[in-house]
Amino acid sequence: MAALPTLALLNAADASAFSDHLGEVFEHAPWVAAAIVDQRPFASADALHRAMLAAVAARPEQARVALFNGHPELAGAAARLGDMTADSVREQGGLALGALGAEDSARWDALNAAYRARFGFPFILCIKRHTRASALAVFAQRLANDRATELANTLAEIGRITRLRLAGRIADHGLDGLHGSVVVQVLDSQHGRLAEGLRVALHDADGAPLAEAVQEGRGLTLLAGAPLRMGRYELRLHLGDYLRQLGAAGALLDVVPIAFAIDAPEASYRLTLSVAPWAYSLVCVREG
């Protein structure tokens, strides 16, 4: 696979090379990249992205709606028929929206139809930030909005989608707000040190394992270094094993479950825990 170009390279490239490279950032709308090629050089990938969004926002509503209509429905017929851009396939594939059961497909189809009937364009969502459950919840909420709100929401979601796509096309993009994380630190309140050797695992709401790590004697324990989809998760501290190794276990606690929700995928969630044989505590800090 060829290395990604740097921003400097894109700034210096032929207009056509520039447009080609960024032509699919906006779904079925290569005109967006073409519209900003003369604004080069861009000082940052963020400036480039803002220029692209501004180019869209400057178009009359009819043109924006045409852009919206270039997007596939989520879990819609296009997905099942294979008629999507490679990016969309990848994004929807993360939730296996192309492989829903008959009942779920019917539910999505009904929502998609209702949304399109109401607003005249498909429901668009930055699906990489969502679980199926959170996507359905947002879908129901947005269906109740008025048209002006949904014109704005749709553009905002396209902003999120294209920001992620741009980050995948520029080597030194430096875009922030893409770096959600879940970090854990477990303090041992009996021994006055980090709970070195304590195993922590991250599971999704259905109990499927996502990541696992062992607390070291220093520093933080990273369980997720990229944005997690919105939704519910469970952290599990293998406290009993840890305490038994120290000959310090009480009779009460073994695997300690911590159920929590991610509502801001791009934020950094830091879970600080303290443990003792008959007690534990949690405080969460959400940054960014």
Next chain:
Amino acid sequence: MAALPTLALLNAADASAFSDHLGEVFEHAPWVAAAIVDQRPFASADALHRAMLAAVAARPEQARVALFNGHPELAGAAARLGDMTADSVREQGGLALGALGAEDSARWDALNAAYRARFGFPFILCIKRHTRASALAVFAQRLANDRATELANTLAEIGRITRLRLAGRIADHGLDGLHGSVVVQVLDSQHGRLAEGLRVALHDADGAPLAEAVQEGRGLTLLAGAPLRMGRYELRLHLGDYLRQLGAAGALLDVVPIAFAIDAPEASYRLTLSVAPWAYSLVCVREG
């Protein structure tokens, strides 16, 4: 149903009425009650119980083993054939040991056969203190003991079984150590008060609901006022609902699970929790 007699009434009763009333306390061994009838009056139900156990312990090993052999096997053929005392039926029924699937039945049968082959008497356990899982765990441990240890363990378990049976036959028994409990208190560290209105529920290890209560503005919240079988449980705090009512919810916590084990059914477990929108803590005190 007739009222239970008091201890005073039993002390003053005919010898035969006394022996009749307590004849089934020891399984298929009415001689135990008869053996102590002349030691009346008893100052307490505890003294009466100790006298019964002493009468058994005073007999030669052969006689004690005969007593042991009067007990049905756990989940054994007697259970399936209906050939047990009413007390044993009730006690085993609590775990539905008479209705195991084929595989589980085979497992119990194998353990029972191995135990009886090794020691010459059935495996006896105060089943009211156990879940199936904890009973199986104890079974495996005890199978590895030597004979002297198992003679003592068996008598100790019969002591536990008969203590509970005696408590069910004397109105004013005053026997302590029968009163295990799980009590919860949730403190609201944001508002400086008890978390009035917070719903807490107790579930077994499989998630089945056992009890539910709402924290009041004063006092403790009782979730179990009688001994819980040994095993794992899950407490669930409906923290999200509570905080939303106060307009104080964070985005992190909703239903807070607290997984814990009961290893001493007759003890009092007090779980003290403090809650805030982005934090909670647990300390457990086990008394008695």
Next chain:
Amino acid sequence: MAALPTLALLNAADASAFSDHLGEVFEHAPWVAAAIVDQRPFASADALHRAMLAAVAARPEQARVALFNGHPELAGAAARLGDMTADSVREQGGLALGALGAEDSARWDALNAAYRARFGFPFILCIKRHTRASALAVFAQRLANDRATELANTLAEIGRITRLRLAGRIADHGLDGLHGSVVVQVLDSQHGRLAEGLRVALHDADGAPLAEAVQEGRGLTLLAGAPLRMGRYELRLHLGDYLRQLGAAGALLDVVPIAFAIDAPEASYRLTLSVAPWAYSLVCVREG
């Protein structure tokens, strides 16, 4: 000392005996007791007290102000000259307001003079609920109020003063809201039990000891069973001694200070603490 009469006795007493017994409840105003003697019998001391307050409130402003003027100034000339009722001497004596240094006396005199000049009656405060610091703080606040507010505030304070005086004159008064308390409970999160044997001490803001107790294995530890004056206090947990006895001390903590304020003397303050060798936590619940 003669025993206090019961409410029943007072309900049945001669009118003159009744009036004599309660004549000094309102400062220099025996007419208040006399005014309600014919409303007997009273169902409760609380009903009796409400009747006395109603008798005052029913009088025209001029008469109420005359009643107010029967009260001595706090730390005023009357205190220094010995010209107060026995109750007032006792109440002010608790703060040693009769023995202020020259500078403090001058400060109180200036405030008293300013208040009297502004409202035409002395500053009245239920001094048993206050430290000198909190009394001065309230004094400054109330000096800035309008006259109607201070007429009401003064009657409310007289209500508090006379409620306490009444409680001291009726054996079975049953008046609630007089029972502030500070109660402590220390949980040992390493051992899963109450921190039995841990010594806790209550000190005032200057470090002077007020009360001391040892945490027992069950129950709460009472440090104050009567209302504490408004102000700042310090609780001290002798954690190092406790942990050393268990062979569990860390190198960090010895005497743990907990600084807190009482702002509602009649409330119950319950301080729940959990301790471990390298950690501790506090949650306070204020009830009533």
Next chain:
Amino acid sequence: MAALPTLALLNAADASAFSDHLGEVFEHAPWVAAAIVDQRPFASADALHRAMLAAVAARPEQARVALFNGHPELAGAAARLGDMTADSVREQGGLALGALGAEDSARWDALNAAYRARFGFPFILCIKRHTRASALAVFAQRLANDRATELANTLAEIGRITRLRLAGRIADHGLDGLHGSVVVQVLDSQHGRLAEGLRVALHDADGAPLAEAVQEGRGLTLLAGAPLRMGRYELRLHLGDYLRQLGAAGALLDVVPIAFAIDAPEASYRLTLSVAPWAYSLVCVREG
């Protein structure tokens, strides 16, 4: 002031320049530096230091005791007469040991005399790691040791003293174990973030302020970046101010005192706190 030389410079210097520069590292014993000059080059300042200590340890006991006797007594006559090396003056001056009152001087003199009478050399202590109180406590302990233990203890303390002196004479010394620290992190459990803006202050046992900082929205708050003398300290969280700014204050807590002891000056102490209007908690981790 001239810049400190690097290790490379010292490795390459004239033998006499090397010996001159490091001649005073060992008190009144320039021969130590001279003894190792031919072992150059040293790979690290640590290797250099170990070589110096080895040169001392290789000498017979008599020579080591002579080296010990070149050290001034702590708070002794030499200090009062001004007869010490510049390094010793600086080190003892940190505790103002040259300016004790008559009673304290008498106490130190008595201990010094007793120690010298027992062991034949002065009591030597790396005074930079101690408060007066901890120095006196160690003094009393060591006075009870046997001679072999004190020969070893004295050499170990000289190792600590000279390590610090060496660090002050080599620019790129890279010596670890000199970097004790006190770091604080305050988590806001109501708002799910670091307690940005909360002021924390470090005081000594007598209440004198040592350092102050404000918790930022990210990262740790450094209160001491160099070793603190052994002894007791008090951290003060200005929680009331912080909560009032957020409109979230309860009526209980204002300045929160945290009393703690440093027993290992070269360790890193990290105090993690969580705060809420009616609650707070502390866990300490000591590393290294």
